[in-house]
Amino acid sequence: MQNIKNIIFDLGGVIMNIDVKRTQKAFTEMGVKNINDYFGHGFAASFFKDHESGKISDEVFIQKIKEAVKLDIPDDQVIAAWNALLLDFPAERIELLEEIRKKYRIFLFSNTNAIHRDRFMEIYRNSYPSGELDDHFEHAYYSHIMGHRKPDKSGFELIIRENRLDPAQTLFVDDAFINVAGAIESGLKGLYLHPGMTMNDIRW
Secondary structure, eight states: OTTOOEEEEOSBTTTBOBOHHHHHHHHHHTTOSOGGGTEETTEEOHHHHHHHTTSSOHHHHHHHHHHHHTOOOOHHHHHHHHHTTBOOOOHHHHHHHHHHTTTSEEEEEEOOOHHHHHHHHHHHHHHOTTSOGGGGSSEEEEHHHHTOOTTOHHHHHHHHHHHTOOGGGEEEEESOHHHHHHHHHTTOEEEEOOTTOOGGGSOO
């Protein structure tokens, strides 16, 4: 990591295990025929993006899902299906974060929403009850709170500005190539984790 002083990590697929197919399967089992038209890794329909940017509430988001799929599904089932993709935080990645933060300033930048954040915080606490996920980072940025989502340059620029980072000395790590491309366009260095790679495969 020559000349790198700062690292910005993605969350899902990098630090936390996720499986988008589990959410797609959960919706399909409820009778949704076209969930892939609205949701996928690295891209999303407009109301998914609005939810991740904090432009619409959880209640509006749930209603828009129901309208899109043309089914009257109970809210709790929508939430359960939506959260199905969230899996676990492998211990080796959490341990690695603690090692990395001794050498670099580290940050988190996640495209997420309030429903997912509540759930993955719960998953983290169940596995590591002595602390919080955000404790591993100098600052954790969540798209629905900051009002910006990847791959838009505005989110990266906000993080750079708020933390007075030199983009040329800052690495962004994500498992979605479109997001890495957005970081590079913003002047950052980019590291794309190819399918099958984990953050533990990298020499930090």
